[in-house]
Amino acid sequence: MATMTQAGSVNQQMDLLKFSVPMWPTQLRQYTEIPLPDPQCCDYNVETMKIDPAQLDVHGDWSEFIHPSGATYHYNARTKTYTEMNIKACSDQQLQRLESWINASRAKLDGKQWLLVVDPISVGGTEIYPYYYVIPENRIIAWIEPLDGYLLFQECETAWNWNHKRLELEAQYWKHVEYFPHRMEICxxxxxxxxxxxxxxxxxxxxxxxxxxxxxxxxx
Known part of the structure; x- marks a missing residue:
């Protein structure tokens, strides 16, 4: 019975990973698209002598953070995962499926405690998971599957050598630090x-x- 249960869990993880799509920081949508505010949610009033710290929301294991640009993102300390996704707008089913995908993806890391960025989107009614991993000690990003890096490396005329490609991946690492500064430290x-x-x-x-x-x- 235990063997059957383990096999079912592995099959479920494999099914979830079919919806993984490698991406890199400069493909993130939040910093290239300007969201239009909802007029019903706007409040332009400031109370007298209001100097309180920013009020950040927590939704389950997900904490909200405000980027210096004014954009918001969420971080899950338990799974070491960042997302631009509006967690508050997610249904319980969406959030459960996202966290199941995170667990399935992390199971491929053999215990490595890399940081994860995932930006779920719906395509044709199907949820897919563009993602990348961040390795601060190596200043690089990586994926758990091969990446067709044509769009990423096409401007480099000599991108046949790993050293050339690594420079771009290191540049993308610093772009990640710019986009998600929480817990990213530099001495x-x-x-x-x-x-x-x-x-x-x-x-x-x-x-x-x-x-x-x-x-x-x-x-x-």
Missing amino acids: LSEVRALRVQLNWYRVGEYFDIPAPDQNNLSET
């Missing part, structure tokens, strides 16, 4: 290292100044 030494590197890109190569040593940048 002062890394900021200094990035500043040195950017300064070299800006002027160093034109004056034949040797590129900074990547291994010693954090000590600069």
